[in-house]
Amino acid sequence: MSLPGTTPPDTALHWQTTLTRPSVEFDVEDESSREEVDQDVAPTEADIMTVTAELVFNEMPSHLIYISDDYETTLIDRETLVDLFRPELISVCKDLVSKDELPDVVRQKLRYAALSHRWLSVGEPTFQEMSVERNHQSTRPGLIKLRNFCQKAREYGCRLAWSDTCCIDKKSSAELDEAIRAMFKWYRNAEICIVFLADSSSISDFSEEVWFQRGWTLQELLAPPRIKFYGRHWDELSHSRNDKEDHSMLEALARVTGISRQNLLYFSPGLVYVREKMIWASKRRTTRVEDIAYSLIGILNISLNVAYGEGERAFRRLMEAIIQACREWQILAWAGPHSPFQASIPRSPLAYCAFAGASTSILLPNRYITDRPSKLGDPFFTMTKRGLELEVILVEMMLQQPAPRRPGGTQKKTQTIRLISDSADFFDVTAQCDITFLPFSQWAVAIVNYRADDSGKRGGVGKLKPANDYLCFILGSSIHSAHGGWQKVETQKIVTIRTKREVYQRVATVWL
Secondary structure, three states: OOOOOOOOHHHOOOOOOOOOOOOOOOOOOOHHHHHHHHHOOOOOHHHHHHHHHHHHHHHOOOEEEEEOOOOOEEEEEHHHHHHHHHHHHHHHHOOOOOHHHHHHHHHHHOOEEEEEOOOOOOOOOOHHHHOOOOOOOOOOHHHHHHHHHHHHHHHOOOOEEEOOOOOOOOOOHHHHHHHHHHHHHHHHHOOEEEEEOOOOOOHHHHHHOHHHHEOOHHHHHHOOOOEEEEOOOOOEOOOOOOHHHOHHHHHHHHHHHOOOHHHHHHOOOOOOOHHHHHHHHHOOEOOOOOHHHHOOHHHHOOOOOOOOOOOOHHHHHHHHHHHHHOOOHHHHOOOOOEEOOEEEEEOOHHHHHOOOOOHHHHHOOOOEOEOOHHHEOOOOOEEEOOEEEEEEEEEEEEEEOOOOOOOOOOOOOEEEEEEEEOOOOEOOEEEEEEHHHOOOOEEEEEEOOOEEOOOOOOOOEEEEOOOOOEEEEEEEEOOOOHHHOOEEOOEOOOEEEOEOOOEEEEOEEEEO
């Protein structure tokens, strides 16, 4: 449908961009006076439209649904959005006393609502359908959901709305790539995130709600500062305008997700506490295997090209990017199946849930034994052509002969092994490992989170204290090992080791 007072997209966005020269003369040396006067200059039309364009093209989705006063909906692009709101923005902003007020006023006028939901198996409205005239009274479940969402958006004072079903042209690889990279930002910038829980009528249903089990909805929970949950009949699930300000709702969300109230309220994306974020992601599933990685791009604030069809390579690329930028030794604390492309990288976030006994105590957030986190382990680990390069305390071990398998019995893929140290300083290590590694002729453990010295140089001396659990890898080597080096042995659980006394040992570099 056409919009009143608009011009076609190809003629939109025409305005004068040259700023008006102030009539005030300055002393060349009086820079502070210049800045003070500049701040008090009323905005010109060019100023208004420049600020508008910067917001629309850098902070908002590429397509939005415009909701008219009579609740008619039209899909518009960025150029049309600027053209549509131009008269109103100029009228409202021309009387401002300072250009500094512009960004807040423009943002308030262009506020939008974002939808978070679980996709239907069929029947969701597409970008192509929304781009042409359609039957607004359709009884298709997907369109009914969209109409209800738009109605709630208007109730929150938003004339613009965004839904991932129909506001992304998925036939355009460039637009899809931008949407995946920017989606966290779009949810964070939304005036309100409206969550539709199709399986819930009350908070007590959250434990069975599929929305909490999907990969993409993790960032949709964490990113928005304001969020509102609706049940299967579009009934409010709390009496708050913002459910992140509702105590009972926060308690229920923390309980079902395992995410702390602090993170639910004030989550900041980035490469800190990466292991904790992987544990959150491990409880969720995606339809496409690539989305396991792509759905974490915004949460980790990391750049990753989108290439559907690459399969499990996507998570390998994500982990390689994390390893190159992160300095937290905890991201190395995983067990279970490794990537089919790199033995030092886990196959999925599920590998970070492989706790075993005392290992949980050293891996909990803010628990770093008795040392400062910056002093533990090698902060300069990196990926190279030879694999993960890492400085460790290397302890050679002897394999105690495992129990023989019974003839004709069920052949297990794993077996419990016991490693005995050549040194009297270390306790034995027991682990359940993949039997394909048993033919190794040499064995060792690589201790990761030792206390580093203060030299700040590579090849220093590491310190271990008795009665502490230390994260370690089991390593094996044989004549068939690449470059005659060590290989990381796949274990079912995270492995730790203890010392019998205080140990000082020079670190060694391994490539895994």
